[in-house]
Amino acid sequence: MLKSPILTVEHLRVAFKQGQPVVDDISFAVYPGETFALVGESGSGKSITALSVLRLLPDTAHISAAAITVQGEDLLALAELQLCKIRGRRVAYIFQDPMSALNPVMTIGQQIAEAISLHFALSAQALAQRVLELLQQVEIPNPQQRLKDFPHQLSGGQRQRVMIAMALAGQPDLLIADEPTTSLDVTIQAQILALLKQIQQQTGMALWLISHDLALVSSIADRVAVMQQGKIVETGWAEHFFRQPQHPYTQKLLAALPSISHVKTPSEAVNTPLLQVKDFCCYYPIRKGLFQRVVDHVKAVDGVSFELAAGKTLALVGESGCGKTTLGKSLLNLLPHNSGEVFMDGIALHELSGEALRQQRAAMQMVFQDPFAAMNPRMLIGDIIAEGITALYPEVSATERASRVRHLLQQVGLPEEAALRYPHEFSGGQRQRICIARALAVKPRLIVCDEPTSALDVSVQAQIISLLKTLQREQGVSYLFITHDLAVVAEIADAVAVMYKGKIIEQGDAKQVLTQPQQAYTQKLLAAVPVLRVG
Incomplete structure (x- = not known):
């Protein structure tokens, strides 16, 4: 039998500027020593719920509830000075x-x-x-x-x-952890979760975990509540919840989870190499002393070689700092490199510069990790997508450009009227679709995708992966897919290259690398992947 709750929330509603409630009449409790997980997609109201409990929302938010109590003390009745004695002391928050x-x-x-x-x-x-x-x-x-x-x-x-x-x-008696492992490598994610559980066991505190990662939640939670559009649609003990989810929305979230078991069986056909990389190196100088003399180098990319077949996906995986993004940007000449050869359809990119390199830009595009930072906030979406066409194909008329933009928006599942809106008016998943449309605008043969799904909800992540696979099937585009999420790799990759400290230590077809890894480091990465635990 559960003890008296540390936190009780009854009939909580939150609205901004007299609009529709973003949190709509929810009730729950958190008990001593337990891990309570609140899950759902971005925008469902999870973080707003936690922030409203501690009254950390701006003045524009209107909070109402029958009760919000911490160990029997009503937080809604306290003055700000009294609340400050509770925040951090009895209830702490990891942002x-x-x-x-x-x-x-x-x-x-x-x-x-x-x-x-x-x-x-x-x-x-x-x-x-x-x-x-x-x-x-x-x-x-x-x-x-x-x-x-x-x-x-x-x-x-x-x-x-x-x-x-x-x-x-x-x-604190209660620790609120708001997406504490989003965008972290699987190994670091596992370390953070193990650390939280260890501290919880040592101190007996309750842990309220907010997450959209159901596999992660299944490994740590005692009880789970699912939020959708401001409402809690399902709650239950974790062992029953993951074995027999009742609500269609929960079933949809679980069905969208990527899994290593979905890895592709290698094709018998041999495709012609589109991209060939040989002994590629990117070194950065370490300077010290009054005269800033070079005393050593950071070998961000150290003698990397691989091939990417036409119409296929090569996943480049490894932890943060291993050199993945540096390699991807350097291949497209967005960052300088020291040595090595890069051939695109037989053309030596490493020998090109100026106008000759610009002419090859249409064949190579990049989808960056942070779509919001990758777009000019002052430009309309239509102009952002059309920018590449204007720069590389100046002969294309304005009417043709507008038609092409409308077609691209339709391709990535966005309405035509999105062309007349600004980046801040879209969700993270929609912004990523816009960046994919921009990359496709110049009809490239190769797209470097840098962590395109790392911070997305599982359902949006599944949509982006499905979109990339459809575009590859219809247009024959090749992807260099940079990621640390091996479950996503299994969903999309034909081949995998594992990077560690600037070097590729293992590569092969996706099934072989993900099911029979040869290197200890690859085995460590796979062992750290959160797996949905049922029961």
Whole structure:
């Protein structure tokens, strides 16, 4: 039998500027020592729910509820000063994007110390010792040396660990973790989850996990609630929930999950190589001293060789920092490279420059990882898509360009009127579709896709993968698909190349690499992939 809840939410409604409710009459409770997962697609109201509980929403939000209580204390009745004593102390929050949540001009040591000082009166020596203990608890390597580092000097996984350390500083009874592993590599994701469970076991705190990753949730949650369009449509114990989901929306989310078991069987046909890369290297100098002399080099890409067949997909996989994105951009001459050869349909791209290189741009395009950052926020969608046509095919008339834009929007599943809107008016999945339309506008033979699905919901992710496969089937386009998500690789790739510290350590057809990996590093990546656990 469950104990008295730490958090009780009854009939919560949230609306902005007297509009439709974004959270619509939901009720739930979180109990001591349990992991409660709130899942659903982006825009379903998950984060708004958590922020409204702690009254962290802007003044434009109207919050109403029969009750929001923490261990019996009504949060809606408290003044802001009283709430500050609860936030961080009894209920702590790990925000979705640690880089934007951390102060860029304060060291991580200062930020953790500030979180402690808000709730505990400690001497300077005791405070410094507590900061060090927290960094050790979240397993930051060389914690004494990292105290004076700023957020930008840490990796994504390390920044997430610092956020966890700050949340733990108040020794909370309830920890709210809002998408704590989004965009992290599978190995780091596994480490963060193991860390949260370990801390939970040590302290007995409750964990409220907000996520759209059902495979991840199945490995950690005790109870699950599913949100759709501001409502909770299904709740249950995790073991029953994943075995027999009742609501059609839940069934749809589970059906959209990518799985390594979906890996393609290799084709018997031998396709002509479209892209050939030989001994490709990108080195960056390390400078030190008063005169900034070069003392060494960072070997971001170190002697890489591979081939990509026409009309096929090669997945380039590995952890952040292994050189995947640098390689993809350098192949298209968006970044400089030191040495190596790149042939596109037999043409030596590494020997081209100026106008000769510009003429080849139409054959090679890129879909960037962050679609919002990749588009000019002041340009209309129609102009963004048409920009490549204007630059590479100036002879095409305005009427033809407009017709081509309408056709491209239709191809990627967007209405024609989207051409007259701006990037901020679209969801993440829609913006990614726009970037794909822009890449297709000049009819390329090769598209480099850099983590195009990393931060998308499973259903939107499935739509993007389906779209890419359809376009490949209809137009014969080839993809160099850069990702750290091996389940997505299984859904789309014909061949896989595994990158580690600037080198390709294993490559072959997708089925062979994903089911019979030869290298220990590949085996480690596969072992860390979240798998839907039923029962």
